[in-house]
Structure formats: structure tokens, C-alpha cells
Amino acid sequence: MEEQNMESSSSSCFDGYSEHSRSIIHIDIDCFYAQVEMIRNPELRSVPVGVQQKNIVVTSNYEARKFGIQKCMLVTDAVKACPNLKLVNGEDLQPYRIASNKIFTLLQTWKCPVEKLGMDENFIDVTNLVQERVKMVDSKSVTVAGHAYKVASVECICGCHTRLKLASQLASEMRSKIFNELGFTTCAGVAHNKLLAKLICPLHKPNDQSLIFPEHACSFMSTLPSVRCIPSIGAKTSEALMSLNIHSVSDLQQVAPEILQKPFSGDMAVRLKKLSFGEDNTPLKQTGRPLSIGLEDSFKTVSVKSEVEERFSALLQRLIVLVREDGRIPVSLRVTLRKKDAKRLSSHRESRQCQISPSIFTISNGSLNVPEAGQSKLMSTVMRLFNKLVDLTKPFHLTLVGLAFTKFQDRMTGRGSMVNYLMNDISVQSVLNLTNDCDTSGCSMDYSAASPSSSTTTDLSDAEVEPSPKKPKKVNWIAKRRCLSKEDVASPSKLRVGELRLNSRELEKVSELRLNSRDRSLTPRASPARECLSDASDSMKDIAEGSNCDSCPGYVDQEVFSALPGDMQQELKAMWKNPSSSEVPRSSPRTNKAKSNTILKYFLPNK
Structure with a gap:
């Protein structure tokens, strides 16, 4: 019964x-x-x-x-x-x-x-x-x-x-x-x-x-001896329940909801009551890749910077192995410390993180690797974050250090991916740091100040960011010299990016064209874009005068011109012979038709 x-x-x-x-x-x-x-x-x-x-x-x-x-x-x-x-x-x-x-x-x-x-x-x-x-x-x-x-x-x-x-x-x-x-x-x-x-x-x-x-x-x-047996109830919640003389799950089942609402919110009180009866509507979430990959090392106490660096170095080596197995490229690094504070009579954790450049990691035979230079850069980043967490002018006592990669980007290795493109045997260089292997003249432009390698990490308060260098305004490069051997196929796609540069004379010509177009744009009822294009065309016509249709203007390299496809050469010859034909008609304000895409727009400077 x-x-x-x-x-x-x-x-x-x-x-x-x-x-x-x-x-x-x-x-x-x-x-x-x-x-x-x-x-x-x-x-x-x-x-x-x-x-x-x-x-x-x-x-x-x-x-x-x-x-x-x-x-x-x-x-x-x-x-x-x-x-x-x-x-x-x-x-x-x-x-x-x-x-x-x-x-x-x-x-x-x-x-x-x-x-x-x-x-x-x-x-x-x-x-x-x-x-x-x-x-x-x-x-x-x-x-x-x-x-x-x-x-x-x-x-x-x-x-x-x-x-x-x-x-x-x-x-x-x-x-x-x-x-x-x-x-x-x-x-x-x-x-x-x-x-x-x-x-x-x-x-x-x-x-x-x-x-x-x-x-x-x-x-x-009701058979569970303690409320701590319920996974959703932690130390603070159990302490609050014990203050109400609620120790076992059976006590929680029998307590009135009004009593639970004193230390807890209404929703929390209802949830605790339902949990005590075995109700849980929590959905099951499919586990994906971890949001962070980290390691920690605990010890009694460490008070010397050199020893801290040794422990960070050991953690970093192990962390790189985990990242290699994961396959994703980290873009953020977090440093965690647990300090022993005599005043607080307990240990507490502090952490700082900053973004890191994906270029630190390389892909070799389909696996992710970190060369020695990349490891050195990671360690310098780790110690820089450590210096922000610890005042080295005062004694410190640490009981734990931790490293973690907290953000990732997936590797794109398909045929159309940037990784696949950059891994091909093509001479491609950063537009921000061009070097000219064939040109030894002293009139080359120096963009080393804008090189990504010269960028430094900017420190912020909590989440620090290592910014990318500011991109310069778009410059239309004039093909100067071809750096391929004569037996290579003449194709613009094989022109070295490093050779698409402007020398000092060409820069003066571009500046002069811009000044002329700016002065003429002040004339009433004149379209600035039309005036700029017209001025440039007139300048081209003046330069091309005295030369036949088979020759190039003086500011264009003959070798580069010969590397262009035949249809492009014919278009350029026609444009130099009759510059007025290259003018773009003024479009109606009510229409948004795309302008014709001609080779002219790549050889004329923007206003």
C-alpha cells in the first residue's frame, strides 16, 4: 500500500x-x-x-x-x-x-x-x-x-x-x-x-x-542526498539554498515557491523547482569545433620572469601541436595568469589577449606549421602581454600560467581559394612592398614604410589589436618592364607585380595631368571627368605626334607593349592615333548604365 x-x-x-x-x-x-x-x-x-x-x-x-x-x-x-x-x-x-x-x-x-x-x-x-x-x-x-x-x-x-x-x-x-x-x-x-x-x-x-x-x-x-547533485546547481546557488535550510533535493521539492523567490529571481525559482522534479527542457546542441584551444600550467609559486618565460615557451610548443591537429589558422592569442595576493588571501585570474597575424602560420604538405621566426614572434607577443599583466618593478607570485588561441579562420584550400592562388608558382608580391629585381636605377619608388612587415602591435585595454597597415589610395600602375625570359609566353598574367611601377618622370607626368585637369574643371558647364579624360587624351596625342601608328608613345615601354595581346595593342594604337574617340559620353542622370571597360582606364591616372 x-x-x-x-x-x-x-x-x-x-x-x-x-x-x-x-x-x-x-x-x-x-x-x-x-x-x-x-x-x-x-x-x-x-x-x-x-x-x-x-x-x-x-x-x-x-x-x-x-x-x-x-x-x-x-x-x-x-x-x-x-x-x-x-x-x-x-x-x-x-x-x-x-x-x-x-x-x-x-x-x-x-x-x-x-x-x-x-x-x-x-x-x-x-x-x-x-x-x-x-x-x-x-x-x-x-x-x-x-x-x-x-x-x-x-x-x-x-x-x-x-x-x-x-x-x-x-x-x-x-x-x-x-x-x-x-x-x-x-x-x-x-x-x-x-x-x-x-x-x-x-x-x-x-x-x-x-x-x-x-x-x-x-x-x-528525491533520493539524491544533496542539491549539488543536480548539474545546474553550483557552489553559490547551493549556499543560497542552504541558507534557506534546503540541503537535499527532497527539501527543494517540498519548499514553497514563494520562499525560493526571496534569494532568487522568479524565473530562477521556477527552474530550480522543475529541476528538483526531474524536468529539463535544455536542447541538445551538436558539438562543433572548439571556440578556443588552450593549455594551462599550475605550480606552487613562480616569482622570476625567466622562469615564467620558460613555462610559456613549453606551453606554446604543446599548443602549436594542438593547432596543427585542429587545422584552423589562429588569429587571436590570450595569456592568462593566476596571481597569489596576500591581501586578498586567495588567488585570482587575469588575462589579456591580442590579435596575431595569420602569416605566422604556414601550410606545408597540407598541414599547418609555425617556423622558428613565427614562434619567436608569438613568444614576444606572449611576453608583451605578460608585461601588461604584471608590474615587474614590484615582487609578484604566480601559481598558474595559461596560453590559448581564441579565434580561428578556416583554411580555404579549393581551386578558387586565395591560398591555392598564392601557392602557385607565380611571382606575386605585396602591392604595399614592391621590389624591382630587373630595375637597378635609383629612381624607383620606396614603399618600405608601408610594408606589412614593419607594422607593430597597437595595445588596447582588454582586447588588443595588431592592425594592418593603412592601404594607400588606389594607384593605376603603368607597365614599365617585363621580367620574363624571351622564351616565355607573352601574357599579361605573367608580368611580375613588382614591375608595375611608376618612375619619377612618369610621376611628374601624372601630377601635371592632374593639375591641368583640376584647372580646367573650374570652367563653367564642364564635366570634371570629361575634362580630365580630354586633357589626358590631348597629352597622349601630343606625345604620340611625330611617331607612326606602329610605335608607342615615349612614356610606354616597348617591351611591355609587345607583351600585350593583339587586340589590346590595336585598341591602344587606335586610341593614340585618335584620342578624341576615347572620350566617354556623358550619361544621363536618370540612367545607371555601366561605362565601357577599356584599356584606357588602366593607363590614365585617376583624378
């Missing part, structure tokens, strides 16, 4: 929460770090193993737990409890990241949304896959794979019992595949929401799985 009352009370707790349509699986890898080490070294499978970071055992296998080894136990205490404990250094997280990514990739083969939670946990939304299987089975013949928290007495009218049973079978398939292909044992939880799936998962740990039906959510939640 008492059990029947519990069933009815459980059902009444959940009467308002009738959303059972989803089927969620939560998979947790058993003693993840320890399993990774045991797979790497099979000799560790039958002995107590502890994974050590600094002076703490962060996790252990189940053989070690039989001796009382607990998570985050001091190494000295762990060795006393288990003298035969085999300690493995786990400070390098790279093997664990690789294993985690393999598991995540394998779970994605089911074509369902997968959300990572740390390295060793994953949520899988199998709702659509279950819906397909429901159509192909007899609901009465479907059984639970693994364990059920309680046996369902009455079938739910929405059909969620059948769906969750099918989800449990999917969970068993996933766990079997993870073990057969990767060697990891796992536990799983199956429920209609993420909260219950996660909480029911360790019920039959290790290497097993559990299912909970919606009508049992209230009674299951």
Missing part, C-alpha cells in the same frame, strides 16, 4: 511535465584517464593504476579504488593506502584528447546530434532514429537493454516507454562498438531529457547502463 502511494505521488509530481517526446542517451567512459593509460600499456590492466598530475591523483582504475583511492587524493596519501599503486604521469593531455575525439567521431556515425561534455562524456539525441525503429517493431515485444530504475506498471499513453526501450538498445549498440573498435568500457543512461540521462548513468557503473521512465523521475530525484 505504501509503495502504491509512492507511485501515485511520483506520478502527481510529474503531471505538469508531459513532454516525453525526446530520447536522450548519456555515455560516460569508465575511469577515462586510467583506461587510456591501460590501453596504451596493457601491462597496467591487472594492477592498481593512478594518474598523477603534480602531487595529486586525478583518477584511478577500479583496482586502485578497492584500496580506497579517491579522485584528487594526494599522492602521499594514495601511496600509503595502496603501496602497490602504479602511478602514471598524466600532465600531458594530448593522448586523452586524441582518445576523446575518436569516441566522439565514432558516435557521430549514427547520424544523430552528439554533444560533448568534457573529454569523457557525450549526450546523443536519438529521437529521430528511435522514431524510425518504432515503425518497424511490435511495441509489446520491445525489451529494456541493461537495467531500469523501476519497472513500468502502466504504459504511458504517449508511447515513451517503447521509445526509451528502443533507445536503451541503441545505447547498448553504441557501447559495444566503442569497446570493440576502441577498447573502452562505458556506462550509459537513457531518459527523455539530459538531466535524468546524466543522473541515472552511474547507477550501475562500471560497464553497464540504466534507464528511467518519466513517471519515476520525481521519486528518483
Whole structure:
């Protein structure tokens, strides 16, 4: 009779929460770090193993737990409890990241949304896959794979019992595949929401799985000894609840909503109440690439700049390996420090970040690399940010340093991408920093001041930016000299960008044309654009006088002219012979027709 009352009370707790349509699986890898080490070294499978970071055992296998080894136990205490404990250094997280990514990739083969939670946990939304299987089975013949928290007495009218049973079978398939292909044992939880799936998962740990039906959510939640067992409740929230004498989840279920609204907002109070009954409508979000890739190194204390630089250098080397595996090009770098402040009696974190140039990273054989010059530049950026966080004129004490790349740009490697274009065997140089390999005259223009390599990082308050140099106003370059051998095909696309320059005499000619066009533009009823074009055409005509149609004006290089296609040569000859024909008719204000695109616009200076 008492059990029947519990069933009815459980059902009444959940009467308002009738959303059972989803089927969620939560998979947790058993003693993840320890399993990774045991797979790497099979000799560790039958002995107590502890994974050590600094002076703490962060996790252990189940053989070690039989001796009382607990998570985050001091190494000295762990060795006393288990003298035969085999300690493995786990400070390098790279093997664990690789294993985690393999598991995540394998779970994605089911074509369902997968959300990572740390390295060793994953949520899988199998709702659509279950819906397909429901159509192909007899609901009465479907059984639970693994364990059920309680046996369902009455079938739910929405059909969620059948769906969750099918989800449990999917969970068993996933766990079997993870073990057969990767060697990891796992536990799983199956429920209609993420909260219950996660909480029911360790019920039959290790290497097993559990299912909970919606009508049992209230009674299951009431068995949790502390409100901290609910994943959404952190330290501050639990402290506020304890101040109201609310310690267990059962206390939270029974408290009046009005009392919860005193320390919390109305929405927060409602959410806490629903969580205590096992309701969670949080959607499952497909995990994509990480928004940041970072590493940290903690220690007792560091007070010397040289030692800080050594630790940053070690972190940077490891971080470059992670970025190479990720494949994206970082464009922002963040430095994090944890300072020990005697006045505050606690440690606190501070961070600064700045943008970095993507040119630091190179692509070789399809993989991302950082040459020594790039690493040196990154280290100088790191130490510059460090100098902004720490006043070196005063003593400092650090207990943690961290590096992270926080923004990325995807590599575009298709046929039409800029990367593919720049990697071709074409002599292309920055328009801002042109060098002339064939011209040794002293009249070349020097743009070294505008070169990107000379730009420096501008410091801002929090998010610092390394700006690109300002682009000069658009200049129409006149082809001066061809730098290809005579046996090369005469094509404008193979002209070196570095040869499209203006010498001093040509600059004087351009300036003179601009001055003339500016003076004439003051004449009433004259179009400035028409006057400028007319003046330029007149100047060309004057220069071309006395020469036949087969020759070029004095300011055009004969070699470059001969490299142009035949139709361009004919157009230029016609223009030099009759400059007035190149005038562009004035367009009506009401029409927006595009002007003809002739070679003239590339050889005449803009006004």
C-alpha cells in the first residue's frame, strides 16, 4: 500500500511535465584517464593504476579504488593506502584528447546530434532514429537493454516507454562498438531529457547502463542526498539554498515557491523547482569545433620572469601541436595568469589577449606549421602581454600560467581559394612592398614604410589589436618592364607585380595631368571627368605626334607593349592615333548604365 502511494505521488509530481517526446542517451567512459593509460600499456590492466598530475591523483582504475583511492587524493596519501599503486604521469593531455575525439567521431556515425561534455562524456539525441525503429517493431515485444530504475506498471499513453526501450538498445549498440573498435568500457543512461540521462548513468557503473521512465523521475530525484547533485546547481546557488535550510533535493521539492523567490529571481525559482522534479527542457546542441584551444600550467609559486618565460615557451610548443591537429589558422592569442595576493588571501585570474597575424602560420604538405621566426614572434607577443599583466618593478607570485588561441579562420584550400592562388608558382608580391629585381636605377619608388612587415602591435585595454597597415589610395600602375625570359609566353598574367611601377618622370607626368585637369574643371558647364579624360587624351596625342601608328608613345615601354595581346595593342594604337574617340559620353542622370571597360582606364591616372 505504501509503495502504491509512492507511485501515485511520483506520478502527481510529474503531471505538469508531459513532454516525453525526446530520447536522450548519456555515455560516460569508465575511469577515462586510467583506461587510456591501460590501453596504451596493457601491462597496467591487472594492477592498481593512478594518474598523477603534480602531487595529486586525478583518477584511478577500479583496482586502485578497492584500496580506497579517491579522485584528487594526494599522492602521499594514495601511496600509503595502496603501496602497490602504479602511478602514471598524466600532465600531458594530448593522448586523452586524441582518445576523446575518436569516441566522439565514432558516435557521430549514427547520424544523430552528439554533444560533448568534457573529454569523457557525450549526450546523443536519438529521437529521430528511435522514431524510425518504432515503425518497424511490435511495441509489446520491445525489451529494456541493461537495467531500469523501476519497472513500468502502466504504459504511458504517449508511447515513451517503447521509445526509451528502443533507445536503451541503441545505447547498448553504441557501447559495444566503442569497446570493440576502441577498447573502452562505458556506462550509459537513457531518459527523455539530459538531466535524468546524466543522473541515472552511474547507477550501475562500471560497464553497464540504466534507464528511467518519466513517471519515476520525481521519486528518483528525491533520493539524491544533496542539491549539488543536480548539474545546474553550483557552489553559490547551493549556499543560497542552504541558507534557506534546503540541503537535499527532497527539501527543494517540498519548499514553497514563494520562499525560493526571496534569494532568487522568479524565473530562477521556477527552474530550480522543475529541476528538483526531474524536468529539463535544455536542447541538445551538436558539438562543433572548439571556440578556443588552450593549455594551462599550475605550480606552487613562480616569482622570476625567466622562469615564467620558460613555462610559456613549453606551453606554446604543446599548443602549436594542438593547432596543427585542429587545422584552423589562429588569429587571436590570450595569456592568462593566476596571481597569489596576500591581501586578498586567495588567488585570482587575469588575462589579456591580442590579435596575431595569420602569416605566422604556414601550410606545408597540407598541414599547418609555425617556423622558428613565427614562434619567436608569438613568444614576444606572449611576453608583451605578460608585461601588461604584471608590474615587474614590484615582487609578484604566480601559481598558474595559461596560453590559448581564441579565434580561428578556416583554411580555404579549393581551386578558387586565395591560398591555392598564392601557392602557385607565380611571382606575386605585396602591392604595399614592391621590389624591382630587373630595375637597378635609383629612381624607383620606396614603399618600405608601408610594408606589412614593419607594422607593430597597437595595445588596447582588454582586447588588443595588431592592425594592418593603412592601404594607400588606389594607384593605376603603368607597365614599365617585363621580367620574363624571351622564351616565355607573352601574357599579361605573367608580368611580375613588382614591375608595375611608376618612375619619377612618369610621376611628374601624372601630377601635371592632374593639375591641368583640376584647372580646367573650374570652367563653367564642364564635366570634371570629361575634362580630365580630354586633357589626358590631348597629352597622349601630343606625345604620340611625330611617331607612326606602329610605335608607342615615349612614356610606354616597348617591351611591355609587345607583351600585350593583339587586340589590346590595336585598341591602344587606335586610341593614340585618335584620342578624341576615347572620350566617354556623358550619361544621363536618370540612367545607371555601366561605362565601357577599356584599356584606357588602366593607363590614365585617376583624378
